Amino acid sequence: MLQSFAKSLFGSSNDRYVAKLKKVVDAINAHEPSISALTDEELANQTVIFRQRLENGTKLDDLLPEAFATVREAAKRTLGQRHYDVQMIGGIALHRGEIAEMRTGEGKTLVATLATYLNALPGKGVHVVTVNDYLARRDAEWMGQVHNFLGLTVGVIVPNLGEEERRAAYNADITYATNNELGFDYLRDNMKYSRDQMVQRPFNHAIVDEVDSILIDEARTPLIISGPTDDKSELYISVDALVKQLGEGDYEKDEKQRSVVLTEEGTEKAERLLEEAGLIEGQNLYDIANTQVVHHLNQALKANTMFRRDIDYIVKDGKVIIIDEFTGRMMDGRRWSDGLHQAVEAKEGVQIEPENQTLASITFQNYFRMYPKLSGMTGTALTEAPEFYDIYRMNVVTIPTHKAVSRVDEEDEFYKNINDKFAAIAKSLKEKQELGQPVLVGTVSIEKSELLSEYLHKEGVEHAVLNARFHESEAHIVAQAGRLGKVTIATNMAGRGTDIQLGGNVEFRFEDELKDMPAGPERDAAEAKIREEVQAEREKVREVGGLFVLGTERHESRRIDNQLRGRSGRQGDPGLSRFYLSLDDDLLRIFGQQTTFARLMEKNLEDGEAIVSPWISKAIETAQKKVEARNYDIRKQVVEFDDVMNDQRKVIYEQRAEIMDAAHVSDVVTDMRADTIGALVNAHCPPGTYPEQWDLDGLKESLDAVLGLQPPTEEWFKEDGVDQELMIERVSALADEAMIAKTSEVEPERWQEVEKTVLIQTLDHHWKEHLSTLDALRQVIHLRSYAQKKPIDEYKQEAFLLFERLLVAIREDVTKTLMRAQIAMEPPALPELPAFLTQHLDPLSGLDDTADLDAAARGLVGGYGPGTNIPQPDLPEGAMAEPISRNAPCPCGSGKKFKHCHGQLA
Template identity: 70%
Template structure:
């Protein structure tokens, strides 16, 4: 109560902050007459003037008032739009790295030009991030006219650009694109072998449109680049046999017991809701014995880190056999497992479950097992966008997630007042017993509004609900449009006209993002739709005037009918999504109405459960078709939404916690790659690696403080020969008095150094430097890829540590650190061994060429369901190897990564022709890589 009283007197902290920005707006307005007096050329020259001031030590804050006044005047001349004062406030908020919450219709796209122009003056680049390609292209073209007029360069990142086009777009002062494109380009850049191949430049400032959608809704699913793994068919088949025998044993026990087994006797427990299978203590011991008997375990303990991959595939095998049913979750067609969409019942051709689940189902059904796609690079949106020194965003709904924005991104949410007070009426929710009653009431209400000409925008939570409502409207004889988010551009044109007289538009929650609904219709969209093929001239001008007059008359009639009626068919699990839908109505002070219809069968209301007081009250007090409305019920729904929001936040927070562990390692690897690419020579790194590798091998065979008779001499000789191909006379050295491990290490080091020096002296120095660099980068990428696969598998099974009263995230951190150290040890041995043992054949000196990067698969994989949210498909065709050979005629025959002998060396085969071996790869990426 005291807080309410204090706010009524002093205003909220948000109000006070916005008021303080008003002083800056006053400075901008004071400069307007001076800026308006400039000619076009003088106005355009302001950009060079600002850049000169920055070069002379001025800050962006110093030039902000004049720069904002300049771009506002330029907008008037180029776009015919003048920024309102509240839009100036939004521009300041964006410049300060905060989130501007602005209601629908307040002109967020235009607001972004203020901060974009100011921050682009430095020449370090500004990224404007949108939710889909259509909006990226639209905004780059629309607002790009303003920026290019002011002397700035504008680029846009969309799919299917080549690398040169991407590089040019990123080098522009302002770059528009989607969150997925920016993220995937970052990952691909860090798989390149030369700095010149990279397309992005250092991060500076990102402005995110629909920031809640990108940083909240999509933040649970990391971006993943994947490629094919080695063939694991035998592993899948063996595990499937073990699992089937294991399950059959429990089924036999259950049959003998006449039903459910007593506590302590079952091997496993299943959870239908989450589709998970958990082993009991007895089951873990039993499966451990079976896996050991099959030769699949590297150690005796099932849950040792060495067995992580096997345990991961075991879990997927159990899920495939127990939780996924033929002709229910999938079908087998043409010797392939095809997923069935659980909501639509349709086949999902080309889609595959991830993390080895699809392969486990294929093994279960005895069909051909397609190669699993292995993660080669991944990053969450949280960790990607936190790399920008300055990050800001704008949306119509962010206040309900303010705590998360601050916790994860350290971004403050500022509510920007509307230019004109909102006059929309938000009515109480209506509750019904079941879906049929609810949809009949909705259809009836829509028909009534349609008869008086009031436009109706209906928001649904799924395509299926949209189609169901469409059937009810057809019965009522109401003409309507049904939309979803499959075709952004077409959808934007239709949603833009949702405010026309008598229009009824049904759209999913994704529909129409970034599109402004204007009462009476949108003049620009109508001109584009109706007059796109008409040539310029008096006739076209007459048609334009006709359209403007029709829109004005329609707007008058719609205003009389009460403005846009927004109808929600159920509450979303997030209040933010509901507010987005409501915000479509009441634009710029227009009248409007909003109402939500709910029933006990809605997904959200099922949170209360069928046996709660709420459900019993609804069932006992409501007749069929009867509705009730109550503030108490609306409050109860809001409480349920808050609980779901809190749960979803915990899910996203957990994703960040686990990715933070990988992110620390990712930074180390990517920084190391950058240093290698920027170095002229990596000889010092190679020498240090060789020294560390020898030190580790000798230290393992000759532990500190031990006696010579305790040393593993045979093991030491074997390891040195295995890794370096050297056979030092260690037995002779041991005959010397006072021989120490350090002396053995020095002598082995000297032998390896001599071998390397001999190779280097017989090779052109520039070629040898390139070989060292290429081997180092290739093996670094290889071991990082393998490390990511291990971490993926570890994350899938680490929750089991909770059964032992251990914190899974802490266990994950500990294991991941150990695995990273182990990966670095393997890398040192691998690089040192390849270079020492490499046999070089040099017909003629030439620099080693770098390998082409294959066409990687990109995905936006949900870690909870395993589904790919990017609509990229999964596919499993073989791709070219990341590193076929060192290059051209330079070849390392021995050691990991070397190519086998080429049986087609004497044949005249075009390098771009298919390889005769039948791999499906081009000859230059297969056997031809060794020529």
């Protein structure tokens, strides 16, 4: 009570903070008259003056009022748009590394120009992060007019760019890019072999558009770069055929956890079917020899029972394409991990792509936390404010609207089942269309949007459907959704990037209707006529109540609901919003089925009858909060586990950078050799033991295998006073002599290149194997909880031990490769990066994972690894035309297995 009284008296903390920022806005406005008086040339020269002042010691904060006033004037002259005072407040929040929560239609894209310009002045680069390629291109072209006018360079990062184009874009003052492209470029850079090949420069400042979508929704799943493994298509097809023979009584599924397990009867039936098909060894499904088959069985079961066509994915052009649950878009080229996508492909009878092996990975949390300054903007962030602060140390600032919001948000209407609900929706839409009021209908899946479309056809309601099947034309459909009598069905409105303007969008009408008309008086007259029509139609739409937003179902996250609602009532326009719900909705069916509320509704609600009550809305909100809390726990767990790997990743990547930057690595190689010799001697001649207890035969074999030396250890053993230190010293001396003799035949510069290349390739090879081991460890570490141990603590301990072993293995492998290398006279070629898949997947559940197929690299991973520069027999022509099993003899004829020869990293 006291808190609410104080809030009403003094305002909230956000209100007080915004009031302080208004004083800065007053300072910006004070510069407007003098800045407006400048010529175009003088205005553009402001950038040179600001940079000179920075060099003389002026701080960015001191430049802010003049710089913001300069950007506002540049926007007026290039775009015809002047920043409102509330937009200035948003710009200040972005500059301070905070999240600006601004309602839809308040001009977030324009706000970003303020902070990007100011923070680009030091010349260290600013990244503006968008949710899709369309927005990256659009914003770079649109807002780039302001920055180019002021003398700053603008770049854009989208798929299919070449290395030089990427490098040039990152070297620009301001770079627009998607979150995935930025993360994958970082991982790719840390797989390259020289600084010259890298495209990114050190991080400075990132401004994240739709920050909740990128740093919350997508942060559940890390980015992963991987290469394909052996083809197991036949096994997937065989197991899928068996799973289709199982009935509902053979398994139990939990939709809340998105998991499915076989019952006892189901296990026995599966064992019998697998045994008949010859797919398992022995009669027990869970014998250790059948581990792989069990894994495929579980994934096939999940694909057939938990993943639904046209909801979780669609089949298009013979491919299974994932549907993004947050945006409703097709994620073309993305793939689920851990064999799940292959299981779905087998289920649908399309071509099965091979599985992949991790080469590098990072979470969005750890990627974006590398930026010294991180800020963001969105229409919906306040509900996740604690998470933003806990993970990213960013505060959320709610920016006031330019004009008061006049949208009416009505209480939810509740129906007994989905048929009653859709019938009521169709009736309501018919009434609104007859009235002329435009309607935006939000659905949660393709299936629901098409089902609703059938109801509307029966009622004779004309409408447009915007879902993953037709998203190529989404910008045009959304742009005209505010016209008289328009009904638009959209699967989701998160991050669409196009405002719905009442009466329609002038620019899109120009593009659609005057595309082929050349510039001239005739086109000018046509444009003027369209502007008049749009203005007249806008007034009519305002008279009938503005845009009506109708939600057909509550989403798991309140933010997504708020994003949908936020499409109505922009810039003070009138508007209306209402959600229609039923007991068949996924949120209530999965998370609220056992509530008293649900049971009472089921019992007392008549068919076709609706209930409207704040109590219902409160119950729904409670269910949503439960789901949000659960999703936060998942994301937090992902971060906790990735933090362990992140510490190791930093060490490995820093080592790679130091190796690439060093003129030579001879000292590192020498230290590795000395450490390896010490470890080998101490392993066979343990400290504190008598010489009689030493394993001299084992030592001799190890020294021969690793160093290619056969020292007279028996003779040394017979000498008086022999100890481990003397043995290490003598072996080291022999190894040094052998290395000097070998390198004396080679130019020093060339040998230094060989050492550097072998060191980087060996490090990469073992790091890849280490990632695979950590993935496997993470999947089973939760079992330690049965022993009353905390899985994350156990994971940290195990990962630390594995990392120590990794460093030992790298030292030994580098020493072995260089000591046993045969010197070739041709100059060593710099290895090329392999072709690989870039993935965005969930390591915990395997359910919400997605993966971008790198459009620039669609082939198999090439063979490279430790010792690539050591001459090997050439492969016969056409030998690599088909995928080769890792354990098969190498086709080059060396007698080695493929994985130890030309396929070391395949």
